[in-house]
Each structure stands twice: as structure tokens, then as C-alpha cells.
Amino acid sequence: MTTTLRRGRLILGGLSATLLLLSACMGGTTDDGKDDAAGYDPNAKVELTWWTGQTSEAQKVAEGLATEYTKLHPNVTIKAAPGAPTVDDLLTKLSAGFAGGSYPDISYxxxxxxxxxGASGKTQDLTSYVQEPSFGWNDMPPAAREVATSKGKVIGVPALVDNLAVIYNKKMFDEAGLPYPKDDWTWEDFRATAKKLTNPAKNQYGTAYSVSGSEDTTWHLWPLLWQNGGEILDGTKPTFNSDAGVKALETLRQIAVDDKSMYLDQTDEKYGPLFNSGRVGMMISGPWSLLDLKTAKLDYDVALLPGTNGDHTTVSGPDLWVLFDHSDANRAGATREFAKWLTSAETDAKWNLAVGNLPLRTTEKDTPAFKKYTEEYKGGQKFFDNLANAKKARPTVAGYEVLSRNVGDAIAQVLQGKATAKEALDAAAKKSADAVEE
Amino acid sequence: MALTFAATPRSAAPAGHRRPQSGRRALSRHLTGWAFAGPATLIVVGLSLFPAVWAFFISRAKWNGIAPATQVGWQNYQRLAGDPDMAAAAQHTLLLTALFVPASIVIGILVAIALNQKIRLIGFYRTCIFVPYVASAAATGILAGFVFNPQFGAANEILRNLGIPAQQFLESPGQAMYIICIIALWGEIGFTAVIYLAALQDIPKELIEAARTDGASPWRIFLHVTLPELRPVTVFTAIWQTITALQLFDLIYTTTRGGPLNSTQTVVYYIYELAFQTQRLGYGAAAAYLLFAVTLLLSALVIWYGRRRGTEAF
Structure with missing residues (x-):
């Protein structure tokens, strides 16, 4: 009898201990409203952890930069680690780090x-810091600045900027006797060109689109939606199924279903290589494709996205350096100084331009490093100019991933002729409504 | 060289002759016992039971792994009931199970009978059948991806030689699930075949000889002697293969990732997508608990049915 009782008490004790542990793991920290770096001593000895999200070559460059920074500021040691095998895995690593209390000071x-x-409560609030004139916040593209801001709070600094444009195969245009796209072309021009470039006998397609239903599927639709005057969200209410959204998706559907001049890629990985091997005439993609194109030795050029009524709005998918708070003013302050140095025009030339990305700041366009970049990567200049068309950013609300998945599925259905644009988008909006609710 | 330390029943002292033990000896006996059982118990509790309990608490919260969790009670479970994606995933899982389980049993029996013949090199053939089972499903999936590639795959090459038009296979919403089932069968037949081979060799020879003496044809011997003798094993394989089909993940991950048009998105894959792709950990945990309940119920039903028929497999 006593044993049973004792055992019962033991189990109860174990259960409540478990519960305590669980609530500790699933909880978050609330913001105390104080500046994280208040009272920062620039000469204090600190050690910072930097998750770069990079591998191989770029990681070596990052380690070099970390050493360089320590040389300039001997009291700051920076440990540069990739953090995770791919950038995709960083989010999982960060969430595990939050639960275990060991997260980096700055992460990709x-x-x-x-x-x-931003909702984790572990990020720094940089809103007033980036406004200091020496930071040069306004030299960065507006869309990138918007993405670094969550619920009105700046939680990080843009790490990489990009945008979507049309990359086309000049040889295929010449063979079909077509003029190269001009900067004022429209989606009707795009559709007609794609149709003429398509040749089923030779397995050639005018253009390509990923129908895997991932973010790659979804964000290619947003420029069309915006050009037609639509919005993704109104507050927290999905509005991508407006008339503008339906018209946007219908434009793509005509190319895919009516004309059959669009190669539909069930993965995200095939259309790039197919374009590089001369099977696809025009590919909507970003500056990250330039390195592969250089390797493939393809004769290509870059044009702005087709426009609607002269509006050539494109989408930008900026990445960030997010800065985290460890309740240590000296660490927080040192991390800010490092982020400022890393994204300054001088350092960025050694970082983004060196590894083949667009420059972060407009002030870099006259530097020798940028000149070298545009010579090495054909079309780099066009992508840089296209940053001016990246006026809008994807919403930075919790739950965007769910919305993106639902819209991706809707696009995949429509482009494969399984649903009309209206039906599919309405269903996606309905499914996304409670994911983005708060 | 093999040494066995297991005590046979004969070596244990008869219970009646044992003298009452002192408290210290009992304690040391307990300690010795726990020293053996302890590490394994810790691992099971730490790596299986604790996460399972934790998952239950997560399933009653809205949590993305980063921001603080909000308790929502049974709301996740209520939402599951009206989720069209969940219903579609359940249908896909049912289709896969309905195809996979009977096929793996029937083909397993046929292969086992073929491997039960006394012919040359039978050991080699048995190994060949078993090798795919040993290979990891992830490797099988990647390999199958090459074979069923619509443009360059070997499968379309064969169809072309037979004069059949090329198929889209894993890239067609209508075909993908059947192809997944074929790949899964290729990997799992080795397992059912080996189980049935052992069962076939356990059937008493006298039964078959007696039937033959009575003038029964080989077909009738198979139908009325062999098959009834295989029934307990069939209950076991049915449950085992059902669980395998319900939990099939790595193969889908490496071939279609749930596509095209979500046609191969099974419940397990949907759970992965909820929890790790769109960061809805609470909702994903609720779906996982639902799957657990269904699996438990199915297994209980089959065992209950088996016991009622007088064949105990477990």
C-alpha cells in the first residue's frame, strides 16, 4: 500500500517537473522596452558568435572578414560558423537554440x-540605431528595409538583395527570328514571344514555371499581382484573390494551358538546368542564376519583367542579418557595430560583390568592385537597375509560410488545368485566413 | 566460439527451498537488476516516452517553435476534422495501404513458395530477394527517381521498345501514387518473403504427405493445407505491413515530396509539412496523435479478430 502511494507521488512529481520543463521550452521572453545596448562600453572585451549560413568559398570569405574585424577592434573576437548545413536549416537550429538558451549574436x-x-522576443530592436546618419540606412533598397522590419521594429540588417527579371537565350531568339525584349515590353509581348519560341518537336519551350507549390512557385506571381493593383494582405486578411490576383494568375494560365508554351517543373530544380542547356527560351529568375549561366557558357541577356500599363514592378527576396539580444549591453552594442561594419559600402564590396551577389547599397555603384562585378557577370547591371522596380516586399507576418504554401498549391492546380484561377485563389484565401489571424 | 550465459530453467533453484532473504540482499538484488535495466529504461523514457508526452502538450497549443506558445485546448483537433488537406491525405494513405498490404502479402507468398524449391543456387536467389529490404528507403527512392524519370529513365526506355507511349510516372498526379506503391513493394517484398519462407518450412511434412497419399492435387494441398497453416503469420504481416504503409515517409520525401498536385501527400508527409515546412508544430502534433490513435485502433481490431478466429500472432 505504502509503496503504491509513494510510487504515485513519484509519478506526480515527475509529471509536474515535466510540465515545468515544457512550459519553459515553449515559452518566450517579453520585451522590457529598454534599449538592449543601453550603457554599452565600446572597449569591453566581448566574444560574438556569427552564424553565416554560408558554405565553402563564401564561408572562407566570412572567416577572413571576422579576422579582419578583430584586427581593427582587438577587444572583439568573432566566431564565424556556418550555423547549419543550408540556410533552410538555420530556422530549425535557431528555434532549438532559443529553447536551449544558446543562440548566436548575429545570424543569417x-x-x-x-x-x-521578431515574435520570439529574442531579437534586438535596432529601430533608432539604424536611423543614425552614419549607418546610411536609406542607401539600402526600400523593399529590403521593409523586410528587416517586423511589426514596426527593425530586427536586423539586409544581408543580400535580389529581384526577379527575365533571362533569355539569345541564340533561340535569333533562330526564331525574334527581336530581343525591350524594357517597355508587356505580358502580351511575353506571351506571344513564348508561343513563337515553343517547338514541341525539338522539346523546346518558350518559358518555364515551377509548380512544386513551394515559395518559388508563389513569389513569381506577386509581381503580376502588384502590377495589376492587387495586394497580398489587407492587414491580416488575405486579398490575393481579388480581381487583380485572378487576372495575374489567368495571364500565366493562358501561357501554360492555352498556348502550352510553358515548361511546368514539378520540382524547383529542373528549369534552371533546362534553360542552361537551351531547352527554355526565357526564364524568370534572379541574380543567383548568373554564376551557373557563366559556367554553362550560354549566350544570354537580361530584360526587365514585362509590364502592365508601363508598371514593371518586380519582387525582391532580401535576406537578413538578424541581431539577437543576450541581456548583455556590451555584446548587443558590439554586435551592432559589427553589423554596421559588415554592411558598410567598403566591406560589402569584399563580401556580396566578391561572391557574385548584388551590392547592398546604391552608393557602391561607382566603385571599382562593382565595375568588375558587371564585367564578370553579364546582366548584373540590369539586375542592379531593376532594384528600382522592387518597390514592394512580401509581408513579414507570422504565418506567411502557410499562406505561401496554399497559394503555391493553387498556382500549381491552375497551371495544370485542374481549376480556374478564381476557384483556386478563393480556396487558398479561405485556407490561409486563420493562419495569419493574429 | 559463441558463449551463452542465459540461465536455463533447470539451473534455477526451486522456489520452495529458498531461505528468506535479508533486506540488504534484496536491495543488492534490486540494484543489480536496475543496473541492467536502467540504461535501456532511461533511453526509452528519454527518447520515446518523454517526447511522446511532450508532443501531446504541444498538440494542445498553437506554437511555431520560436514565438511563445498559446494554449488552445482541443482546437487543433477540431480543426483537423474539417481540414480538406487532411481528408485528402487520409484518402491517399488509405489508397496506398489498400494497394500495398494485400499486394505485399500475395507476392510475398508467391516468392516464398518459389524460394522454397530445392534447386541449385537457392541461397543466392534468397539473398537477391532480400537485398532491397536491407537498402534504406531513401536510397531506394533516389534510385527509383532515376528509373522513372520521364525524359531519361529506364522505365520509359522499356515502354518505348514495347511500342507504348512514354509516361510521366512520378510527375503525373494520376500515376504517382501507383508508382510509389510499386517502389515500396520492391523494397518490402524481401521482408514478407522471408517471413513466409520460414512459415512454409515450419509446416509439418506429415500433413502434406498425408494429403498427397489421399490423392489431393498440388493446388488443393496449397489451398487446404498450406494456406490455413500460414494464417497466424498472415495476421502478423498484415499488421506489420499496414504500419509500414501508414508510416511511409522517406520514399515519398526522396521521390515526389508529396507532389505532383499533392497527389502523394500521405498523412505522415502532411504532418512533416505542417510541423517542419510551415512551422505549425501544434497542429502537426495533433495530426500525429490522430494517426497514432488510428494505428492503435487498427492493430487492436486485427488482433481481436485473430484471437476470435483462434489464431494468435501476438
Whole structure:
């Protein structure tokens, strides 16, 4: 009898201990409203952890930069680690780090994580810091600045900027006797060109689109939606199924279903190589494709996205350096100084331009490093100019990933002729409504 | 060289002759016992039971792993009931199970009978059948991806030689699930075949000889002697293969990732997508608990049915 009682008490004790542990793991920290770096002593000895999200070559460059910074500021040691095998895995690593209390001071992050990371309560509030004139916040593209801001709070600094444009195969245009796209072309021009470039006998397609239902599927639709005057969200209410959204998706559907001049890629990974091997005439993609194109030795050029009524709005998918708070003013302050140095025009030339990305700041356009970049990567200049068309950013709300998945599925259905644009988008909006609710 | 330390029943002292033990000896006996059982118990509790309990608490919260969790009671479970994606995933899982389980049993029996013949090199053939089972499903999936590639795959090459038009296979919403089932069968037949081979060799020879003496044809012997003798094993394989089909993940992950048009999104894959792709940990945990309940119920039903028929497999 006593044993049973004792055992019962033991189990109860174990259960309540478990519960305590669980609530500790699933909880978050609330902001105390104080500046994280208040009372920062610039000469204090600190050690910072930097998750770069990079591998191989770029990681070596990052380690070099960390050493360089320590040389300039001997009291700051920076441990540069990749953090995770791919950037995708960083979010999981960060969330595990939050639960275990061991997260970095600064980490690479995809822009669409900003909402979730901001809600963790572990990020620094940089809103007033970036406004200092020496930071040069306004030299960065507006869309990138918007992505770094979650619920009105700046939680990080843009790490990489990009945008979507049309990359086309000049040889295929010449063979079909077509003029190269001009900067004022329209979606009707795009559709007609794609149709003429398509040749089923030779397995050639005018253009390509990913129908995997991932973010790659979804964000290619947003420029069309915006050009037609639509919005993704109104507050927290999905509005991508407006008339503008339906018209946007219908434009793509005509190319895919009516004309059959669009290669539909069930993965995200095939259309790039197919374009590089001369099977696809025009590909909507970003500056990250330039390195592969250089390797493939393809004769290509870059044009702005087709426009609607002269509006050539494109989408930007900026990545971020997110800064975290460890309740240590000296660490927080040192991390800010490092982020400022890393994204300054001088350092950025050694970082983004060196590894083949667009420059972060407009002030870099006259530097020798940028000149070298545009010579090495054909079309780099066009992508840089296209930053001016990246006026809008994807929403930085928690739950965007769910919305993105639903819209991706809707696009995949429509482009494969399984649903009309209206039906599919309405269903996606209905499914996304409670994911983005708060 | 093999040494066995297991005590046979004969070596244990008869219970009646044992003298009452002192408290210290009992304690040391307990300690010795726990020294053996302790590490394994810790691992099971730490890596299986604790996460399972934790998952239950997560399933009653809205949590993305980063921001603080909000308790929502049974709301996740209520929402599951009206989720069209969940219903579709359940249908896909049912289709896969309905195809996979009977096929793996029937083909398993046929292969086992073929491997039960006394012919040359039978050991080699048995190994060949078993090798795919040993290979990891992830490797099988990647390999199958090459074979069923619509443009360059070997499968379309064969169809072309037979004069059949090329198929889209894993890239067609209508075909993908059947192809997944075929790949899964290729990997799992080795397992059922080996189980049935052992069962076939356990059937008493006298039964078959007696039937033959009575003038029964080989077909009738198979139908009325062999098959009834295989029934307990069939209950076991049915449950085992059902669980395998319900939990099939790595193969889908490495071939279609739930596509095209979500046609191969099974419940397990949907759970992965909820929890790790769109960061809805609470909702994903609720779906996982639902799957657990269904699996438990199915297994209980089959065992209950088996006991009622007088064949105990477990």
C-alpha cells in the first residue's frame, strides 16, 4: 500500500517537473522596452558568435572578414560558423537554440522568417540605431528595409538583395527570328514571344514555371499581382484573390494551358538546368542564376519583367542579418557595430560583390568592385537597375509560410488545368485566413 | 566460439527451498537488476516516452517553435476534422495501404513458395530477394527517381521498345501514387518473403504427405493445407505491413515530396509539412496523435479478430 502511494507521488512529481520543463521550452521572453545596448562600453572585451549560413568559398570569405574585424577592434573576437548545413536549416537550429538558451549574436536569415523571429522576443530592436546618419540606412533598397522590419521594429540588417527579371537565350531568339525584349515590353509581348519560341518537336519551350507549390512557385506571381493593383494582405486578411490576383494568375494560365508554351517543373530544380542547356527560351529568375549561366557558357541577356500599363514592378527576396539580444549591453552594442561594419559600402564590396551577389547599397555603384562585378557577370547591371522596380516586399507576418504554401498549391492546380484561377485563389484565401489571424 | 550465459530453467533453484532473504540482499538484488535495466529504461523514457508526452502538450497549443506558445485546448483537433488537406491525405494513405498490404502479402507468398524449391543456387536467389529490404528507403527512392524519370529513365526506355507511349510516372498526379506503391513493394517484398519462407518450412511434412497419399492435387494441398497453416503469420504481416504503409515517409520525401498536385501527400508527409515546412508544430502534433490513435485502433481490431478466429500472432 505504502509503496503504491509513494510510487504515485513519484509519478506526480515527475509529471509536474515535466510540465515545468515544457512550459519553459515553449515559452518566450517579453520585451522590457529598454534599449538592449543601453550603457554599452565600446572597449569591453566581448566574444560574438556569427552564424553565416554560408558554405565553402563564401564561408572562407566570412572567416577572413571576422579576422579582419578583430584586427581593427582587438577587444572583439568573432566566431564565424556556418550555423547549419543550408540556410533552410538555420530556422530549425535557431528555434532549438532559443529553447536551449544558446543562440548566436548575429545570424543569417531568410527575409520571410522575419515575422516569426521578431515574435520570439529574442531579437534586438535596432529601430533608432539604424536611423543614425552614419549607418546610411536609406542607401539600402526600400523593399529590403521593409523586410528587416517586423511589426514596426527593425530586427536586423539586409544581408543580400535580389529581384526577379527575365533571362533569355539569345541564340533561340535569333533562330526564331525574334527581336530581343525591350524594357517597355508587356505580358502580351511575353506571351506571344513564348508561343513563337515553343517547338514541341525539338522539346523546346518558350518559358518555364515551377509548380512544386513551394515559395518559388508563389513569389513569381506577386509581381503580376502588384502590377495589376492587387495586394497580398489587407492587414491580416488575405486579398490575393481579388480581381487583380485572378487576372495575374489567368495571364500565366493562358501561357501554360492555352498556348502550352510553358515548361511546368514539378520540382524547383529542373528549369534552371533546362534553360542552361537551351531547352527554355526565357526564364524568370534572379541574380543567383548568373554564376551557373557563366559556367554553362550560354549566350544570354537580361530584360526587365514585362509590364502592365508601363508598371514593371518586380519582387525582391532580401535576406537578413538578424541581431539577437543576450541581456548583455556590451555584446548587443558590439554586435551592432559589427553589423554596421559588415554592411558598410567598403566591406560589402569584399563580401556580396566578391561572391557574385548584388551590392547592398546604391552608393557602391561607382566603385571599382562593382565595375568588375558587371564585367564578370553579364546582366548584373540590369539586375542592379531593376532594384528600382522592387518597390514592394512580401509581408513579414507570422504565418506567411502557410499562406505561401496554399497559394503555391493553387498556382500549381491552375497551371495544370485542374481549376480556374478564381476557384483556386478563393480556396487558398479561405485556407490561409486563420493562419495569419493574429 | 559463441558463449551463452542465459540461465536455463533447470539451473534455477526451486522456489520452495529458498531461505528468506535479508533486506540488504534484496536491495543488492534490486540494484543489480536496475543496473541492467536502467540504461535501456532511461533511453526509452528519454527518447520515446518523454517526447511522446511532450508532443501531446504541444498538440494542445498553437506554437511555431520560436514565438511563445498559446494554449488552445482541443482546437487543433477540431480543426483537423474539417481540414480538406487532411481528408485528402487520409484518402491517399488509405489508397496506398489498400494497394500495398494485400499486394505485399500475395507476392510475398508467391516468392516464398518459389524460394522454397530445392534447386541449385537457392541461397543466392534468397539473398537477391532480400537485398532491397536491407537498402534504406531513401536510397531506394533516389534510385527509383532515376528509373522513372520521364525524359531519361529506364522505365520509359522499356515502354518505348514495347511500342507504348512514354509516361510521366512520378510527375503525373494520376500515376504517382501507383508508382510509389510499386517502389515500396520492391523494397518490402524481401521482408514478407522471408517471413513466409520460414512459415512454409515450419509446416509439418506429415500433413502434406498425408494429403498427397489421399490423392489431393498440388493446388488443393496449397489451398487446404498450406494456406490455413500460414494464417497466424498472415495476421502478423498484415499488421506489420499496414504500419509500414501508414508510416511511409522517406520514399515519398526522396521521390515526389508529396507532389505532383499533392497527389502523394500521405498523412505522415502532411504532418512533416505542417510541423517542419510551415512551422505549425501544434497542429502537426495533433495530426500525429490522430494517426497514432488510428494505428492503435487498427492493430487492436486485427488482433481481436485473430484471437476470435483462434489464431494468435501476438
Amino acid at each position: 536569415a531568410f527575409g520571410n522568417w522575419a515575422g516569426d523571429l
